[in-house]
Amino acid sequence: MPRTGKSVVLACVICAGVAVAAAGARPLATPGVTSTEIHLGSSVPLSGEAAAGGNVARGADAYFKYVNAKGGVFGRKIRFTYLDDGYDPARAVNNTIRLVQQEQVFAMFSTLGTNNNLAIRKFLNQQSVPQLFVSSGATTFGRDYTQYPWTIGYIPPYSEEGRLYGQYILAHSKSPKIAVLYQNDDYGRDLLGGLRKGLGTKATAIVAKVGYDPTSTDVQPQIAQLKASKANVLCIFAFGKFSLQAYNGLNRVSWHPQVYVNDVSSASSLMIAVPQKAANGSISIAFGKDPATPLYAHDKGVKLFQTIWRKYGTDIKSVDFQNGFFVAGMGAAYTMVDTLKLAGKNLTRQGVMRAATHLNEKGNPFLLPGIVVHTTPSFRFPLTQVRLQRWNNRAWHPFGKLISVRPG
Incomplete structure (x- = not known):
């Protein structure tokens, strides 16, 4: 029997309802992740008395671009947006809210400064946004994971x-x-x-x-x-x-x-x-290789840093190639990339936190030889090995063996 106009309309309504129901059944997309991109955010001092620390983010950004040129992580390119907070916690909060709510970043990565990270930690945990590899050695970022499960530190505890x-x-x-x-x-x-x-x-x-x-x-x-x-x-x-x-x-x-x-x-x-x-x-x-230290003048990791910075750095100056802040940023970015790989192709915020708390990274080229980046769900201090060093003749000179600074 031929359909009437009403029948056609009803059929369309039913089809639309089925489509909406099917869409509702699909899991919501993970913010900051598409088939081609992973969007990370950070807040760092690019101005003010702590501006030198902002070079950590610039080093990380150069390393991400290097990884992107090699195909990214499972075909996704890493986009890294870092904003200037002038080492001011209030500005760090504003930056973080903007990055999470407007820019829709997947995770915050390597935000610098103890007070700044303390200022944004509650918000990020309330929003279930990963606060990854905090650029501060304050003990709380590795210790207080029960209260703040979306936060993990990076550098050795102060x-x-x-x-x-x-x-x-x-x-x-x-x-x-x-x-x-x-x-x-x-x-x-x-x-x-x-x-x-x-x-x-x-x-x-x-x-x-x-x-x-x-x-x-x-x-x-x-x-x-x-x-x-x-x-x-x-x-x-x-x-x-x-x-x-x-x-x-x-x-x-x-x-x-x-x-x-x-x-x-x-x-x-x-x-x-x-x-x-x-x-x-x-x-x-x-704990990281200092490109200005004579011991590492011909080190493969330092050479890699210099190659990456030469090609992907910004506002490049000759003194940059002796700047350990850039190397520190690349070291953290290397761990971030390893974490994304461990999280797998179906990237979620829960998955990346699971990966960040199951690390056993060996051979990070920007860290001292022998250092292992290790975490578990109940141990969130990724870096717990260091060497002592002494300053003489305008350079640091490491001495002794690797020492454990693992919290008791």
């Missing part, structure tokens, strides 16, 4: 770095009297707490400690104050320009203690800029 300095001081300094300059926030307090832990019953060897606010303009007056304690050991737990000012202050007041400077403040590009009389003999840790 508390264990501080502990290592305390143990080394006890073993190699006769009658130490220790002064500490520290950033008065979770970052600096983590290092200070670790130092106390390493000193144990000898923590009374800390004869003076002075904190500074991250918004301070100059810490040289604090150095003069610490000198008055007559300490023979100084721990600089600072960041960016404040570390440089601390060394300038040492030179200015003619104070020559044995200096321990935390990893984040020990970039060769910074150390070269300070008075060498004050810098020589300083001790720090390393």
Whole structure:
């Protein structure tokens, strides 16, 4: 029997209803993932006193472009959008909301700074957005995974770095009297707490400690104050320009203690800029290859960094090829790519978190030989091996074997 007009309309309505029902049955698309692209976001300081740290993101971006040129990850190219926060937590929050809600990124990757990551962590976990490989060694990012399951750290924990300095001081300094300059926030307090832990019953060897606010303009007056304690050991737990000012202050007041400077403040590009009389003999840790270190002048990983930066870097300067911040970014990006591969072709946010907590990465070319990036669902400190290094003749010189800084 021929269909009437009403029959045709009814049939169309039924078909449309079936189509809608079928569409409703399909899982929602994962934000930031298409058949051709994976979109990652980050918030970093590209301006202000911590702008040097923003080079970590630039290094990561160059590595992602290198991977994209080789076909990407399962045919998907990585798009990396990183925004300037000037090292201001409030701006980091605004950037993150924009990246998640407007840009629809798949995950946040390697956002820099302890306070900035603390400021965005609750929002990202509420939204079930991965906060991957945080560019901060604050212990909370590896420890508090029960409360914040979408967050995972990356670099060695500051508390264990501080502990290592305390143990080394006890073993190699006769009658130490220790002064500490520290950033008065979770970052600096983590290092200070670790130092106390390493000193144990000898923590009374800390004869003076002075904190500074991250918004301070100059810490040289604090150095003069610490000198008055007559300490023979100084721990600089600072960041960016404040570390440089601390060394300038040492030179200015003619104070020559044995200096321990935390990893984040020990970039060769910074150390070269300070008075060498004050810098020589300083001790720090390393976990990534420093392209300015003579030991790695012909290293394959450093050569790879230089090749990638030459082809995919931005605003390239000759000094870039000696800048460890770029290498650090590539090291984190290498781990990010490995994580995406481990997550598989059917990429989801849950899947990438599962991959990020089941890592056993060996041979990352940008990390020191022998370092393994290892995680489990209940152990979220990816990097827990370091070497000590000493500054002399305008370069860092690693010494000793790899040391575990795995939290107890």
